[in-house]
Structures are given as structure tokens and as C-alpha cells.
Amino acid sequence: MRKRIPIIAGNWKMHLTAAEAVQLVDGIHYGLPFPGDVDVIVAPPFLSLPGMANHLRESYIGIAAQNLHFEDQGAFTGECSGKQVKDAGADYVIVGHSERRQYFAETDEIINKKIKASYRNSLVPILCIGETLEERERGEVSAIIGRQLAVGLLDVPGPEAARLIIAYEPVWAIGTGKTALPGQVEDVHRLIRVSLALKYGGLVADAVRILYGGSVKPSNSKELLTLPNVDGALVGGASLKAPDFIEIIKSTG
Ligand code: 13P
Numbered sequence: 001m002r003k004r005i006p007i008i009a010g011n012w013k014m015h016l017t018a019a020e021a022v023q024l025v026d027g028i029h030y031g032l033p034f035p036g037d038v039d040v041i042v043a044p045p046f047l048s049l050p051g052m053a054n055h056l057r058e059s060y061i062g063i064a065a066q067n068l069h070f071e072d073q074g075a076f077t078g079e080c081s082g083k084q085v086k087d088a089g090a091d092y093v094i095v096g097h098s099e100r101r102q103y104f105a106e107t108d109e110i111i112n113k114k115i116k117a118s119y120r121n122s123l124v125p126i127l128c129i130g131e132t133l134e135e136r137e138r139g140e141v142s143a144i145i146g147r148q149l150a151v152g153l154l155d156v157p158g159p160e161a162a163r164l165i166i167a168y169e170p171v172w173a174i175g176t177g178k179t180a181l182p183g184q185v186e187d188v189h190r191l192i193r194v195s196l197a198l199k200y201g202g203l204v205a206d207a208v209r210i211l212y213g214g215s216v217k218p219s220n221s222k223e224l225l226t227l228p229n230v231d232g233a234l235v236g237g238a239s240l241k242a243p244d245f246i247e248i249i250k251s252t253g
Contacts, residue, residue: 004209006225006252007165007232009041009064009126010239011094011213021048022055027242035060038232038252042239043094046080053089064092064126067100070113072121082114082121093123094234096152098130098171108151115152119160126165126234127152128213129192133172142191149195158200162207166192167234173214175236182223185212189229218247225252 016024021044028040043064044052053063065088069079085093095118096111106114111127118125129148131141145168153161168188173180180188189210197205212224213234224230232252238244 004207004231005037005039007039007041007209007211008245008249008252009043009092009167009211009232009234010245011043011064011066011097011234011236012045012240013066013099013236014045015240016044016048018048018051021052024240024242025052025056025059025061028061028245029059031242032246032249035249036253038249040249041092043092046085046088049085049088049090062092063090064094065090065123066094066097068093068095068114068117068121068123070110070117072117082117082123086121086123091122091124092165093118093125094167095125095127096148097128098169098174102171108148111148111152112154112156115156119156124163124165126167126211128167128169128234130169130171130214136170136172141188145188145191146195149192149199153199158204161196161200162204165209165211167211167213168192169213169234175215177215179215179217179220179224180212182227185224186227186229189227193229216248218244218251221248222251 041062041064043066065085068082068085069076072081072083095114100106115125131144135144170180193205209231211232211234212230216233216235217238
């Protein structure tokens with residue numbers, strides 16, 4: 001198996017003004033000028049994308065959008081397309097975050113269209129999947145993960161899938177302080193890897209980076225990031241504090 005470069009991505013959600021965003025990334029840079037063998041990504045709100053892209057031009061920090069519309073243009077008031085997100089300077093885009101699924105009624109079918117729009121616009125999608133607490137208690141984890149992957153990646157060919165990033169985020173662990181146990185995380189990550197291998201073959205499955213998300217913080221990141229099938233983290237709350245985010249980045253080394 002080849003070594004996958006880990007990713008630490010910060011999902012800022014609906015936080016930070018443009019000035020606060022600059023302060024945060026400067027804090028990361030001055031606190032950690034040489035991150036080592038890890039891809040570091042931040043996902044600011046749409047409005048901060050061009051400013052951040054400009055500010056981080058010479059930086060090791062990559063930029064993700066938090067969402068995109070599945071059409072490239074049109075009468076969709078209030079939305080941003082993949083084309084616009086790419087133009088604003090993003091190279092990655094978070095697709096299908098559970099908050100989008102829960103509060104904005106995103107279905108796996110919509111998410112599949114967004115995945116295709118990402119590739120069409122040369123954006124690397126970070127596909128978020130994960131079960132709710134009720135689904136876990138009903139013993140439905142593999143069925144849910146299987147469906148989210150099957151529908152989310154419908155008609156996505158192997159060479160594109162090889163560039164994909166997946167984030168496993170159990171909904172019950174997001175913003176709750178409740179982190180999934182290492183055994184639970186590794187089980188689902190292995191399940192995702194096996195599902196990808198069945199669909200695309202071992203080489204593609206091996207290339208895809210699978211991140212864990214849900215209450216990742218400096219005190220638990222080392223334990224999670226050293227699991228065999230965990231290739232990084234998608235961090236919410238702790239990504240808003242430079243010292244915490246830096247500690248999490250360092251724990252990949
Ligand atoms: P928290 O790290 O705040 O639990 O959020 C996780 C998340 O949703 C990242 O996308």
C-alpha cells in the first residue's frame with residue numbers, strides 16, 4: 001500500500017469576518033511555518049474566499065469552499081456555482097456536509113450532482129458522509145454509508161474517484177464534544193475503503209484519502225490520526241483557534 005499524505009482541513013462553517021480570517025491564518029503560519037508532510041486546507045465562508053485566496057497565494061494552506069450549486073450558472077438566487085468558487089480561488093469544495101443534508105434538505109441525488117459539478121470545474125470534492133445516532137442505534141451504519149457512497153458517486157469514473165477526499169462525520173459527534181471511539185472510526189473507514197475497492201478496484205481505493213470529522217481536538221487527534229485507515233481530519237470548532245489547529249496538524253507527524 002502506498003503512503004497517503006494526510007490532510008488536516010478546517011471547516012469554519014458560518015464563522016469569522018474577513019479580518020478575523022486573516023488573523024487566524026496568520027496565526028497558523030507564524031505558529032507553524034513548516035508543516036511537514038501534510039496537506040493543510042481551510043474552508044472559509046464564500047465571502048472570504050477571494051480575500052483568503054489572495055492572502056494565501058504564497059502559502060502552504062489550500063482553500064476549500066463549503067458548498068457549491070450543481071449548475072455552473074443560472075437563475076438560482078443566493079447560490080454560488082463551482083465555476084464561481086473555482087474563479088474565487090478555491091481548489092477543494094466540501095460536498096454533502098451533514099448540516100447541508102439536515103438544514104438544507106440535500107439528498108444523495110443532489111450531492112451526486114454537486115460531486116459532478118466539482119470535477120467539471122476542476123475542484124477536488126470532500127464528500128461528507130455519516131450516520132445519525134438513531135441510525136447507529138438501529139444498526140444501520142453500513143447500509144447508510146453504503147447508500148451515501150453508491151448514490152453520491154453514481155457515474156463518477158475511476159480516474160476522478162482517485163482524487164476524491166471522503167470525510168466520515170458521524171452526525172452525533174459533530175459539535176457535541178462526543179468523539180467516536182477509535183474502534184468505531186476504524187471500522188467505518190475500513191468499510192468505506194472496501195466499498196471503494198469493490199466499485200473502483202484496489203488502486204483507486206488506496207489513493208482516496210478518508211478523513212474523520214466530529215469533535216476532533218488536540219487531546220484526541222493523535223489517537224484518531226494514527227488509525228490505519230484514517231488519512232486526516234475535517235475539523236470544525238478546533239479549527240477556529242490557531243494553537244489548537246496547529247496541534248492537530250502536528251499530530252499527523
Ligand atoms: P466539530 O469539529 O466542531 O465537531 O465539527 C466537525 C465538522 O462538522 C467538520 O466539518
